[in-house]
Amino acid sequence: MDEQLAIIVRCAYKNYGNTQVLRDFNMTVPRGAIYALLGPSGCGKTTLLSCIVGRMTLDGGYIETSARGHSSMGYMPQNIALYMQLSIGETFAYYGRVYGMTEEAIIIRGDILSKLLELPPLQRIVETLSGGQQRRVSLAVSLIHNPDILILDEPTVGLDPILSDSIWKYLVKIADEDKKTVIITTHYIEEAKQAHRVGLMRGGVLLCEETPQDLISKNQCETMEQAFLKLSYKQEISRQTEDSQLPDRVMGKTRQRKMKKAIFTKQCFRAELVKNWFFIWRNKPMLAFLFGLPLVITFLFNIAIGHSPQGMRLAMVSQETPNGVYDCVIPPPPGMGCNFTYPLSCRFAHKLRQNGLELVPFEDVVTAIEAARRNYVWGIILIPANYTMSLLARFEHNLKTPDYFVDHSTINLWLDMSNQNIGTLIKLNVVLTYNAYMEEVFNDCDWPLAALTLPVKLEKPIYGERVANLNHYASPAIVLLLIFYLPMSYTIGVLVQEKLLGVLERSMVAGVNLIEVFIAHTAIQIIILFFQMSIAMFVLYYLYESPFIGEPFSTSLLLLLQGVSGIAFGFCVAIAFDKMLHATYASLGSVFSFFFLSGMVWPQQGAHFVLWWFRWLVPVSYSVEALRALTVKGWTIIHPLVFKGYISVSAWIVLYCLAAHILLRLRKGTFSTA
Numbered sequence: 001m002d003e004q005l006a007i008i009v010r011c012a013y014k015n016y017g018n019t020q021v022l023r024d025f026n027m028t029v030p031r032g033a034i035y036a037l038l039g040p041s042g043c044g045k046t047t048l049l050s051c052i053v054g055r056m057t058l059d060g061g062y063i064e065t066s067a068r069g070h071s072s073m074g075y076m077p078q079n080i081a082l083y084m085q086l087s088i089g090e091t092f093a094y095y096g097r098v099y100g101m102t103e104e105a106i107i108i109r110g111d112i113l114s115k116l117l118e119l120p121p122l123q124r125i126v127e128t129l130s131g132g133q134q135r136r137v138s139l140a141v142s143l144i145h146n147p148d149i150l151i152l153d154e155p156t157v158g159l160d161p162i163l164s165d166s167i168w169k170y171l172v173k174i175a176d177e178d179k180k181t182v183i184i185t186t187h188y189i190e191e192a193k194q195a196h197r198v199g200l201m202r203g204g205v206l207l208c209e210e211t212p213q214d215l216i217s218k219n220q221c222e223t224m225e226q227a228f229l230k231l232s233y234k235q236e237i238s239r240q241t242e243d244s245q246l247p248d249r250v251m252g253k254t255r256q257r258k259m260k261k262a263i264f265t266k267q268c269f270r271a272e273l274v275k276n277w278f279f280i281w282r283n284k285p286m287l288a289f290l291f292g293l294p295l296v297i298t299f300l301f302n303i304a305i306g307h308s309p310q311g312m313r314l315a316m317v318s319q320e321t322p323n324g325v326y327d328c329v330i331p332p333p334p335g336m337g338c339n340f341t342y343p344l345s346c347r348f349a350h351k352l353r354q355n356g357l358e359l360v361p362f363e364d365v366v367t368a369i370e371a372a373r374r375n376y377v378w379g380i381i382l383i384p385a386n387y388t389m390s391l392l393a394r395f396e397h398n399l400k401t402p403d404y405f406v407d408h409s410t411i412n413l414w415l416d417m418s419n420q421n422i423g424t425l426i427k428l429n430v431v432l433t434y435n436a437y438m439e440e441v442f443n444d445c446d447w448p449l450a451a452l453t454l455p456v457k458l459e460k461p462i463y464g465e466r467v468a469n470l471n472h473y474a475s476p477a478i479v480l481l482l483i484f485y486l487p488m489s490y491t492i493g494v495l496v497q498e499k500l501l502g503v504l505e506r507s508m509v510a511g512v513n514l515i516e517v518f519i520a521h522t523a524i525q526i527i528i529l530f531f532q533m534s535i536a537m538f539v540l541y542y543l544y545e546s547p548f549i550g551e552p553f554s555t556s557l558l559l560l561l562q563g564v565s566g567i568a569f570g571f572c573v574a575i576a577f578d579k580m581l582h583a584t585y586a587s588l589g590s591v592f593s594f595f596f597l598s599g600m601v602w603p604q605q606g607a608h609f610v611l612w613w614f615r616w617l618v619p620v621s622y623s624v625e626a627l628r629a630l631t632v633k634g635w636t637i638i639h640p641l642v643f644k645g646y647i648s649v650s651a652w653i654v655l656y657c658l659a660a661h662i663l664l665r666l667r668k669g670t671f672s673t674a
């Protein structure tokens with residue numbers, strides 16, 4: 001490239017779908033000149049600048065610049081594109097670090113720019129500044145590293161004329177004295193008089209490229225505005241013929257030099273790390289969400305799930321006593337021994353009440369069933385006539401019990417099973433209550449308990465507890481899903497927001513790459529994850545005593561890996577979707593699927609066989625099993641089931657990173673919403 005030139009654009013073509021924005025566009029920017037790019041709204045100025053700074057790629061043609069690296073170029077996008085939670089000083093420090101400046105140089109340069117641009121005090125948070133002040137900070141950011149080439153997209157919009165004038169004077173000074181090159185777009189045609197060269201653009205084509213004086217004199221006009229109007233009319237008249245002459249798209253090779261930079265630099269990583277830290281620290285509601293959610297969810301999970309329903313109404317029809325259950329109001333006398341003057345049906349009724357069931361007396365079964373149909377009771381218990389006598393006779397005659405005693409010693413139970421959980425729990429309650437009351441009778445009478453119980457003896461469980469507890473079963477799944485979901489939603493929220501504000505793109509134009517963004521983001525997230533994990537595990541395993549006999553380090557490592565996989569998944573979603581709503585739907589959809597497939601609601605072994613075959617495709621499936629084995633069984637990483645969990649979660653991290661890389665390539669390296 002000619003030494004005297006800073007930027008050349010040749011035969012450039014750019015389309016957005018079917019909309020052609022640049023058509024055979026040519027432009028030559030000399031070194032040390034201010035080049036004012038003028039044109040009506042929508043003619044393609046921003047698109048062209050985006051291609052020059054590398055935010056977008058051309059569809060045809062080529063762009064060459066004399067910039068040696070990211071720090072040779074300063075870019076001020078059209079939108080404010082600033083991190084709202086940072087102060088002005090922190091914003092300068094962030095970009096200064098990205099450009100590799102020393103802390104001292106950043107301070108000196110920041111002072112110069114804040115005087116020049118009349119900025120508010122450096123400790124003011126960007127969010128609290130007016131629109132005009134934010135625009136000036138944005139301009140200062142593009143100047144912080146004193147670049148050789150400045151690309152400014154409408155820097156003077158909304159500024160008062162005196163300030164605009166001083167900015168123009170500064171630009172002229174750095175161009176004349178320091179040989180800096182400036183490309184500036186503006187809607188204020190007259191202010192462009194101070195530029196060394198003016199390019200008039202219309203409909204994606206450059207109409208002319210002259211000095212302001214030549215533009216006025218060659219078109220025999222008095223002002224630039226008149227010259228622009230004249231050229232626009234000329235173009236309008238000859239558009240038909242021009243259109244047919246210009247090819248729709250150049251088929252030749254596209255050449256757009258990407259600025260070289262190492263995959264990972266300490267300076268960008270540090271800048272990202274500090275910026276992320278300030279973002280979280282300044283965002284108190286976000287902090288409350290990050291630390292409050294694991295606490296609230298695990299707490300709610302424990303108080304809302306796994307407990308037996310209380311006060312369930314059960315109709316009781318007792319044919320043993322003249323007034324049914326009304327005769328059972330008086331509790332059994334204490335220490336009555338093996339005495340059956342107090343009916344056994346009343347003893348059973350009393351025990352059922354003790355175990356949380358509300359018994360509603362009914363005279364007959366038909367009315368009771370009617371009550372169940374009206375949703376008044378969950379079931380009906382029928383105690384037959386002569387129950388006590390028949391039961392005793394059954395014990396006495398055993399295998400030779402006459403049918404009458406068999407029928408009259410049998411309690412009938414009808415249940416409303418429309419709610420499977422409540423129906424099953426009432427059934428279990430009635431059976432367990434029956435066993436307990438019978439044990440009492442056998443003990444009172446000194447009869448052998450072995451004659452009562454099933455000839456199957458349940459020994460102490462090898463792992464877990466004697467009575468299965470749903471909460472304890474689901475704890476590993478809930479903690480794992482939480483540790484996946486929280487970093488994922490945070491990553492998606494932060495990155496899509498940064499995309500929408502244009503700050504991520506600006507950082508990337510300044511030289512940050514997504515690997516640095518990912519690593520810095522993950523580093524901060526790991527600190528947060530540590531607290532989130534501790535909170536969730538404290539509530540589940542300490543406060544609500546879910547069984548934990550495992551090794552804390554291996555457990556934390558698995559959870560940490562799961563958290564990192566959540567971050568990586570969040571990255572994929574944030575790259576794939578530009579709109580917050582779409583990203584939210586994608587994340588919610590996946591978390592819901594993981595929720596069902598993790599075995600939290602129902603054991604994975606009970607899923608459809610197709611799901612069982614493909615459960616390796618479910619990112620949390622093996623890790624939940626591994627976590628259950630780690631916590632309840634106390635197995636270690638050397639056990640194949642636990643090892644599989646670690647391998648699975650690590651493989652998913654790699655897979656998500658690969659998917660993010662492919663998505664980014666498909667998007668031609670841009671990470672923008674444009």
Ligand SMILES: Nc1ncnc2c1ncn2[C@@H]1O[C@H](COP(=O)(O)OP(=O)(O)OP(=O)(O)O)[C@@H](O)[C@H]1O
Pocket residue numbers: 016017019021039040041042043044045046047048078673674
């Ligand atoms: N992401 C996009 N998808 C589709 N069309 C787009 C997209 N971005 C811009 N355009 C269209 O491309 C054309 C050029 O847009 P561009 O922003 O480059 O214009 P501009 O000259 O900078 O306008 P202004 O001066 O108003 O900022 C416009 O017609 C715009 O509607």
